[in-house]
Amino acid sequence: MESIETAARRLREAYGIGQIQPLRSALDPLDATKAYAIQAANTKYWTSQGRRVVGRKVGLTARAVQVQLGVDQPDFGVLFADMQIAHQGALPMSKVLQPKAEAEVAIVLGRDLNHPDAKIGDVLAAADHAVAAIEIVDSRIANWKITYADTVADNGSSAYFVLGPLKKQLAGLDLYTCGMALEVNGALASLGAGAACLGHPLEAAAWLARTLAKNGEPLRAGDVVLTGALGPMVTLQPGDRVEAKIGGIGGASFVYGDRR
Numbered sequence: 001m002e003s004i005e006t007a008a009r010r011l012r013e014a015y016g017i018g019q020i021q022p023l024r025s026a027l028d029p030l031d032a033t034k035a036y037a038i039q040a041a042n043t044k045y046w047t048s049q050g051r052r053v054v055g056r057k058v059g060l061t062a063r064a065v066q067v068q069l070g071v072d073q074p075d076f077g078v079l080f081a082d083m084q085i086a087h088q089g090a091l092p093m094s095k096v097l098q099p100k101a102e103a104e105v106a107i108v109l110g111r112d113l114n115h116p117d118a119k120i121g122d123v124l125a126a127a128d129h130a131v132a133a134i135e136i137v138d139s140r141i142a143n144w145k146i147t148y149a150d151t152v153a154d155n156g157s158s159a160y161f162v163l164g165p166l167k168k169q170l171a172g173l174d175l176y177t178c179g180m181a182l183e184v185n186g187a188l189a190s191l192g193a194g195a196a197c198l199g200h201p202l203e204a205a206a207w208l209a210r211t212l213a214k215n216g217e218p219l220r221a222g223d224v225v226l227t228g229a230l231g232p233m234v235t236l237q238p239g240d241r242v243e244a245k246i247g248g249i250g251g252a253s254f255v256y257g258d259r260r
Contacts, residue, residue: 002026008041022141029146029147031225036155043078054224055079058208060089061198061228069148073156077156093257094133096138096159099236101231103182103244105201106133114218118209120202124170132164133244135226166250178247180230184240192231201227243246
C-alpha cells in the first residue's frame with residue numbers, strides 16, 4: 001500500500017494542481033489510525049513551513065452523515081491562522097476546489113482543556129466565549145467521493161472559516177435549542193439548530209477535548225473550536241454572499257469570489 005508520506009504529499013499537491021482520486025491505494029475506508037497519521041504528517045509539514053495552528057474543527061457531527069460513511073463518531077481537523085477569513089470578507093475562487101459552506105457555533109478557549117474525560121461542564125469552565133461561525137469545507141478528493149478515511153486524511157475536508165463579531169459568554173446561553181439560518185444572496189439555503197450538532201455543540205467540543213487529551217495534544221487557551229454543522233451544508237457558486245444567523249450569538253458572513 002501507498003506510504004503515509006506519499007499519501008500526505010499527494011493531498012498537499014492537490015491544493016495546487018487540483019482534485020485527486022480517493023486514497024484507495026493508501027487507505028482502507030475505515031482506517032482511522034492511518035488516516036490521522038496522514039493528517040498529522042501534513043500538519044507537521046505545514047507548521048515546518050511557517051503555518052500556525054490556532055485550533056481544531058469537529059466534523060461528522062450529524063448522525064445521518066456518520067451512517068453514510070459507516071462510522072459512529074465524529075472526526076477532527078486542524079485550523080491554521082491563514083484559514084481565517086475576516087467577517088464580511090471575501091474568499092477568492094482560486095483558493096478552493098469544490099467549496100461548500102455550513103453554519104456552526106465556534107468556541108474560543110480562555111484556559112487549557114486537558115481532560116481525557118472532559119464533559120460539557122469542563123468546556124464551560126475553559127471557554128472564554130462563543131461566536132457564530134461559517135466553515136467553508138472543501139475536498140481534495142474528486143467530486144466529494146469520500147470515505148471516512150479520505151476526509152480524516154484530508155484534514156477533515158477543511159478549507160477556511162469565518163468568525164462573527166459578537167462574542168457571547170456561555171453562561172446562560174442556550175446552544176441546544178438555538179436556531180440557525182444560513183442565507184445565500186439573501187435567500188434561505190439551510191436551516192438547523194444546536195441540537196443537530198452531536199446533540200449539543202458543547203458535547204462536540206467535549207468529545208474533541210477528550211480525544212485530543214488522550215492523544216497528548218490537548219486544546220490550549222486561545223484555541224478556536226469549530227463544533228460542527230448545525231444544518232445541511234450548501235454548495236457555493238461564484239459571487240455568492242453567504243450569511244449565517246444563529247440565535248443568541250449573532251451572525252457571520254463572507255463573499256465567495258468577486259463581490260456583486
